[in-house]
Amino acid sequence: MSDAATALPAARRTAAEKLFRSVRPDLEERFRALAGRDGRPAGLRWVEVEFSGEPAFVVAPDGRLDALLPVVVQFEPIPGGGLEDAPAARLPRAAVAQFHHRPAPAWLPGWLPGAAGAWGTGGRVLFNHTPETAAERIAAGL
Secondary structure (H helix, E strand, C coil), rough: CCCHHCCHHHHHHHHHHHHHHHHHHHHHHHHHHHHCCCCCCCCEEEEEEEECCCEEEEEEECCEEEEEEEEEEEEECCCCCCCCCCCHHHHEEEEEEEEEECCCCCCCCCCCCCCCCCCEECCCCEECCCHHHHHHHHHHCC
C-alpha cells in the first residue's frame, strides 16, 4: 500500500465518498458550467455532458482524494473553426469528469472537527480514459 493511501484515514475517506454522493447533482451542474471553457478541443463547442455510472475514487500521491465519473460529451463545430465538414466532430466522446475533495480544516470557524470537507471541480475532463484508467494514472502521479 502506498504512503498516499495510508495518509487518508478510512473513516475520513468514507465520509468524503458519502458527501460526494449527496452533492453529486450540484457538482455535475458545476462541472457543466466550467467544462469546455478552455477551448479544447479546438474548433468545437461543448453542447451536452451526460453523466453515467458510479464514481471511482482515487487517492493522488499528494494525498488528495479525487472522484472520477464517466461522461459522454457531445460537441458541435464552431463556424469558421475548420471542423464543419468533419463527420467525427459531431460524434459523442466518452471521457471522465474529475472532482477533488478538500478536507475540513479543524481550525476554521464553522468547520466541525471530523467534518467531511467539501467537493469541487475545475471542469477538467480526461478524454480517452475510463474511470479505472484515469485512476491508475492519477495514483501513479501522472
